[in-house]
Amino acid sequence: MMRRFSIALMGGDGIGPEVTEAALTVLDAISEKFSLNFEIIDAPAGDARLKKTGTALPKDTVNAVRDADACLKGPVGESAMDVIVKLRQMFDLYANIRPAKSYPTINALRPDVDLVIVRENTEDLYKGIEADMGDSAIAVRVISRKASERIAEHAFKLAETRGRDVVAVHKANVMKKTCGLFANVAREVSQRHMKVSFREMYVDACAMSLIRNPQDFDVILTMNMFGDILSDEAAQVVGGLGLAPSANIGDKKALFEPVHGAAPDIAGKGIANPVATILSMKMMFEWLAERDAKCSKAAQSIENAVVGVLEKGIKTPELGGKKSTKEVGRAIASAILVK
Ligand code: ATP
Numbered sequence: 001m002m003r004r005f006s007i008a009l010m011g012g013d014g015i016g017p018e019v020t021e022a023a024l025t026v027l028d029a030i031s032e033k034f035s036l037n038f039e040i041i042d043a044p045a046g047d048a049r050l051k052k053t054g055t056a057l058p059k060d061t062v063n064a065v066r067d068a069d070a071c072l073k074g075p076v077g078e079s080a081m082d083v084i085v086k087l088r089q090m091f092d093l094y095a096n097i098r099p100a101k102s103y104p105t106i107n108a109l110r111p112d113v114d115l116v117i118v119r120e121n122t123e124d125l126y127k128g129i130e131a132d133m134g135d136s137a138i139a140v141r142v143i144s145r146k147a148s149e150r151i152a153e154h155a156f157k158l159a160e161t162r163g164r165d166v167v168a169v170h171k172a173n174v175m176k177k178t179c180g181l182f183a184n185v186a187r188e189v190s191q192r193h194m195k196v197s198f199r200e201m202y203v204d205a206c207a208m209s210l211i212r213n214p215q216d217f218d219v220i221l222t223m224n225m226f227g228d229i230l231s232d233e234a235a236q237v238v239g240g241l242g243l244a245p246s247a248n249i250g251d252k253k254a255l256f257e258p259v260h261g262a263a264p265d266i267a268g269k270g271i272a273n274p275v276a277t278i279l280s281m282k283m284m285f286e287w288l289a290e291r292d293a294k295c296s297k298a299a300q301s302i303e304n305a306v307v308g309v310l311e312k313g314i315k316t317p318e319l320g321g322k323k324s325t326k327e328v329g330r331a332i333a334s335a336i337l338v339k
Contacts, residue, residue: 005036005288008043008068010061010083014262015272015325016046016074022274022329023072023281026305029333030285030298041068045083046076047262056082062090065255069291070284073257074277077264084248084257085128088121093248093255094147095154096121096227097283100214100234100244104311108239115217116162117234118155119227120182121248123147126224143178143223145185152189154249155221156196164218165197166190169206169226182223203230210234235259242273242318245280247287254287256280270324273316275306278332282306305335 009024011017024040031038043064050056056079065071065087076083087093096119102108129140152168159166168186170179183200190198201209203226210217210230214237222230235244241260248255258276266272285299314331315321323331 004039005070005291006039006041006068007284008041008061008064008071010043010045010065010071010073010076012074012262013046013048013077013079014075014264014267015260016076016262018267018270018272018325019258019274019277020072020074022325023277025326025329025333026278026281026302026336029336030302033301033336034294034298036292036294036298043068043071045079047079050079050082057086062087065091065253070288071253071255072277072281072284073255075258075260075262077262080261081128085126087255088248091250091253091255092122093250093253094120094122095151095247095249096224097158097247097249098227098231098234098244098259099246099283100231100238102238103243103307109211109237110215113214113217113234113238115214115220115234116158117220117222117227117231118151118158119231120147120151120223122224124224126228141175141178143181145181148182148185149189152186152221153192155219156189156193159196159219160193162218165199166193166219166221167206167217168198168200169203169220169222169230170200171203171226173202179223186221206230207233210237214238231259240273240318242276242316243279244276245278245283247280247283249287254284256284256287270326271317272325273318274325274329275310275332278302278306278329301336302332305332308335 011020041064043061045061098117102111102113123142127142170183172179172183244259282299282302285295289296309331
């Protein structure tokens with residue numbers, strides 16, 4: 001019998017509708033090849049929705065995300081804070097997983113990078129607790145034992161499947177209380193995962209090492225804001241934002257989205273790279289594999305197809321290619337079907 005998954009699809013703003021449409025072409029190919037059936041539930045959110053209805057994240061969209069098996073999301077523009085940050089908190093999507101992997105023939109700094117940033121997704125300065133104080137302004141940095149422990153567990157479990165190591169990234173020499181707590185908890189959790197080697201690094205040293213020897217990293221465990229910054233850097237190391245996928249994972253729900261934003265400078269031109277969104281969909285299949293083993297094969301087939309297409313030079317302009325968003329999406333879909 002054909003397995004049916006419901007996917008809440010958030011097209012988003014700017015290049016969002018273009019890259020998610022290309023991802024749907026790939027989803028059709030997966031459906032055909034692996035006899036998986038998908039129900040796509042439209043889940044509009046973002047600037048366009050705000051303009052039309054006065055709210056960036058309508059109730060119906062929240063319900064669609066709640067009811068669906070998984071959510072695939074395009075980037076949102078100015079209202080991102082009211083959409084993705086809210087969804088992360090609403091559904092307690094505490095683990096932001098951002099892989100940076102070198103794919104062949106890409107203008108990456110090195111060909112042998114394969115790392116994953118595991119970023120705490122619910123607190124830190126991104127809680128948004130700020131206040132004006134006359135001529136100054138303040139922000140509150142929240143780091144809790146509970147959130148630090150569950151993200152550290154996630155990182156060590158991931159490292160166990162990858163067989164390498166975890167580096168906890170912080171700045172505990174300056175932020176002794178907040179980073180200090182995070183580092184202490186990471187050390188405690190490391191004691192429960194003795195097969196995984198563990199080291200620590202200050203965030204500034206990590207930013208430098210990511211350029212100098214990115215191949216030495218496996219799993220980087222860090223807090224919300226450091227993870228946000230380091231993951232853009234890591235994306236550039238392996239070829240740019242157009243190739244960088246991500247997952248927001250909680251105990252019950254998960255949402256998958258490209259790392260990049262709405263990129264208004266290239267929106268509507270049909271030249272945005274859909275690979276980041278298509279690789280985010282690959283991560284969605286890895287997550288769904290717990291429910292249906294075929295999804296694991298689907299994930300692998302998406303990655304193989306992406307590699308094959310890039311090797312053939314079928315690329316969007318920011319990677320030096322001449323192909324459109326749609327052409328790259330169709331080429332990946334065809335590669336899935338022929339293999
Ligand atoms: P945000 O703050 O929401 O992350 P941003 O404006 O800082 O957004 P992005 O929208 O992610 O940054 O894009 C930065 C630049 O990277 C864009 O101007 C665009 O040229 C390029 N870019 C981002 N995503 C893509 C993509 N999928 N394909 C091609 N170029 C992209």
